Amino acid sequence: MVHEIAPHRLINHYDPDKTARPEDRAVLFRRHEGYSKMLARPQGELFPRVGEIGAVLPGAVWRYLFTVDEEDYYMLEEPDLTGDTRAVAEEMASEPARPGTEAAADHVQGIEEGLPGFAWQRMSQLRARADAPREQIYAAFTAMHLFTWYRASRYCGSCGTRMVHHSTERAMKCPACGNTVYPRLMPAVIVGVVNGDKLLVTKYSNRPVRHYALVAGFTEIGETLEETVAREVMEETGLRVCDITYYKSQPWGIAQDILAGFYCRVDGSDRIRRDDGELAVAKWAAPEEIELQEDDLSLTNEMMKRFKEGFDPFL
Ligand SMILES: [Zn+2]
Known part of the structure; x- marks a missing residue:
């Protein structure tokens, strides 16, 4: 990564x-x-x-x-x-x-x-x-x-004044109203949903990528990461999940994210009801069907690769 x-x-x-x-x-x-x-x-x-x-x-x-x-x-x-x-x-x-x-x-x-x-x-x-x-x-x-x-962060979001650098921390401070702004990270989850020997893979709508991805989404205010996992999988594919298991995290600065990777198991019906607005493809893929990304930089790719190689995230 x-x-x-x-x-x-x-x-x-x-x-x-x-x-x-x-x-x-x-x-x-x-x-x-x-x-x-x-x-x-x-x-x-x-x-x-x-x-x-x-x-x-x-x-x-x-x-x-x-x-x-x-x-x-x-x-x-x-x-x-x-x-x-x-x-x-x-x-x-x-x-x-x-x-x-x-x-x-x-x-x-x-x-x-x-x-x-x-x-x-x-x-x-x-x-x-x-x-x-x-x-x-x-x-x-x-x-x-x-x-x-x-x-x-050049201007204060509260009053519009030009911000100045904080004297001791990495932060921007408004000299007029005192508003202090710290570096912003957007938490998001990457989810590997497992169904026996298959993994849920996706392709996003409106993005010119050929390789597969996993269900992913941003954490809402007032939500735990595990709740984000369950909600995003439900919204994008209509599946319920259980055994939500943390894997690894990854800073992904080009999108200002901190990504948290989770595996989980499908709970109950494995019939996918895809959100057409979000995804062009959502399907259960056997290890040999999973196409990896062209480089090994992303957490998504590592999670697909580990599964493809036989890794059991629930042991
Ligand atoms: Zn201000």
């Missing part, structure tokens, strides 16, 4: 007093064409160094994210590259230009001219980079989660 990077280690203890050095890793994201894209080297290692970015972007301000092994990772905080240039252009047709938009476009141009070969890559491109060190793929997933949260 993407977070299994041993013997490497990602340490995310927040330290507001750290200051970037030229040899540290530089994390740059921009919103472009509706996607968050990260600046990556074309081959091998993904991340540039702070010194490389500083050479083409004088005055860059850095925010400490985390450490992988001995290397510190910093996100470019200013100048602001987060504007989606297309969306901003549409806005500008009817509204005055947002301050900083033109400057951001100039900075992007400066980076592209100063660092030829580097490219802005989407997460789907980065996760497919078999040439990149595994720990850097996971660093990119985690950086993406932090970037998304920082970007969404």
Whole structure:
């Protein structure tokens, strides 16, 4: 799975007093064409160094994210590259230009001219980079989660004031009303429903994926993870379940999730009543029928793979 990077280690203890050095890793994201894209080297290692970015972007301000092994990772905080240039252009047709938009476009141009070969890559491109060190793929997933949260936390949701960084914790604080916002994770479950020697596999509607997935869904406010499991399986397939058994968890930063994997058994009738709006396929699959995903990064894939190999989650 993407977070299994041993013997490497990602340490995310927040330290507001750290200051970037030229040899540290530089994390740059921009919103472009509706996607968050990260600046990556074309081959091998993904991340540039702070010194490389500083050479083409004088005055860059850095925010400490985390450490992988001995290397510190910093996100470019200013100048602001987060504007989606297309969306901003549409806005500008009817509204005055947002301050900083033109400057951001100039900075992007400066980076592209100063660092030829580097490219802005989407997460789907980065996760497919078999040439990149595994720990850097996971660093990119985690950086993406932090970037998304920082970007969404620039203004206070209660009163609209520009937020400032908390002095001691990873949090954003409103100087006007005191609202404090901590990093946001969305808990979700992945469910392997077992029926004798078969596993319930699914394919989502409206998603261009060929491989199978498992029932999955977000935890509602006021619900336990086990209740989420039972509810999601009922909603998507009409099945009752029992023997809900925790397997493993996985941080999945590209969707801001913390995933909890559970296996369970079908309870009573095994007749599937599929939710057409959610799923294109929901069926009982024997081990040899289960098609795995193209990479081994996800908890869903590991849970299908373990079952396929004869793993008994209820022992
Ligand atoms: Zn406020």
